[in-house]
Amino acid sequence: MIEIAVEKRLDGAQGGSWLRVDCRWAAGQRMALFGASGAGKTTLLRILAGLIRPDAGRIVVGGEVWFDSDKNICLPAQARQVGMVFQDYALFPHLSVRGNLEFAQRRKNPGRVDELLALTGLAALACRKPATLSGGQQQRVALARALAAEPRLLLLDEPLSALDPVLREQLQAELLALQQCFALSTVLVSHDLAEVFRLAQQVIRLDAGQVTGMGTPAELFLAQxxxxxxxxxxxxxxxxxxxxxxxxxxxxxxxxxxxxxxxxxxxxxxxxxxxxxxxxxxxxxxx
Missing domain, CATH: 2.40.50 (OB fold (Dihydrolipoamide Acetyltransferase, E2P))
Structure with missing residues (x-):
């Protein structure tokens, strides 16, 4: 079970807007955060990752408390076992494809690296540097690197939005296959409704920092x-x-x-x- 009940001021001004979320869902599910720009989606994702500290609340993942303001608990990002994929890839340019994956591992597991290189079609490119790869290949490396850490929670911040439509659809299929293969708990930020329908089992809809709906994509967007x-x-x-x-x-x-x-x-x-x-x-x- 993943439980998040947090509050965070979205700007520093007195009386500014707040992000307020109180949601829970089963582990292993694919969750999407959907809403307009500025709704608080990326802020919530970074709170889960441990990159932003909430002003108050509690986060529990698989029975482990990651954040509790009342008990002054706040696990650092490196202790949360999350994998994160950004829109801009954020690869280490001086490392090879294999080196990027190996760097992400908390405990060395060459077999896991070989498996991910094969699953993402990168085995033949293992010795190449990121600058020599296409955008789609770089995004595959970023995803494989996130999975190399064997995360309890995979966080995706609009990872495919910079790609052309054909490549984006292809990588959506590959991402879905990887999610299903590893039974990953996933949180995806997306503005693309078609992508949400394809990749998410549940959706949290945000508007100006407030949760305005939670359910399956069909329940939220196709209600009759x-x-x-x-x-x-x-x-x-x-x-x-x-x-x-x-x-x-x-x-x-x-x-x-x-x-x-x-x-x-x-x-x-x-x-x-x-x-x-x-x-x-x-x-x-x-x-």
């Missing part, structure tokens, strides 16, 4: 209401005036759609806001 209508989560990408009407470009399920707004809706929306779109349900066409 009465009257044959569906409510879909969306994000406002752009607002513009076209002739005499206001139009919003929305990201819905990984697709961009344009929606005509009435006067009240146009006045209340801002770019980056998370919204809910009501769409009429449909019957499948049977041939």
């Amino acid at each position: 209401s009465g009257g044959g209508r569906f409510h879909l989560a969306a994000q406002v990408l752009a607002l513009r005036r076209v002739d005499v009407v206001d139009v919003a470009s929305l990201l819905v399920g990984g697709q961009i759609v344009d929606v005509v707004l009435d006067e009240g809706e146009a006045a209340s929306l801002v770019v980056g806001a998370s919204v809910t779109v009501a769409a009429k349900g449909f019957s499948p066409l049977i041939l």
Whole structure:
């Protein structure tokens, strides 16, 4: 079981916004943190990693207390057995691919390194330096390095967002296979709804530091209401005036759609806001 109940001021100003999270989920699950920029996703990830100390609360992973403000317990990052993969790879440029993996190990295990090199298709590149690799190859090294530490918790901070769509989809499949192979407890930060649906079993939705929902991707983003209508989560990408009407470009399920707004809706929306779109349900066409 992973339990996190923490509070953290998101800025230093008096009366500033707060991150407040109180959630728990079963070990071995794939969890996604979803929300607009500034919602607190990466801050929560770094709190789990031990890189940011909460102002108050408690974190327990697999029965081990990682943080407890009342008991003044705060395990340092190196004691938490986490693997972390960043968007910018953060590889050691002076080490080979194999050297990056070996450096991450708390106890030397050449067999584990060989296994990960094979699983990620890097065995033939083991002696190469990161600068000689493609972006996709570097991201595979970053993932293999995180797994080389045999983490109890794998933390992924938008690790695939810098890649082109074709390579991103390919690495999503590889990441899912690795997660399933090692039965990893995983926390993924992502803005991509399609990626969340593909990689996550559970989602914590954040808005301005507050948890606004937790459940499966389908429960949060594809909930059906009465009257044959569906409510879909969306994000406002752009607002513009076209002739005499206001139009919003929305990201819905990984697709961009344009929606005509009435006067009240146009006045209340801002770019980056998370919204809910009501769409009429449909019957499948049977041939």
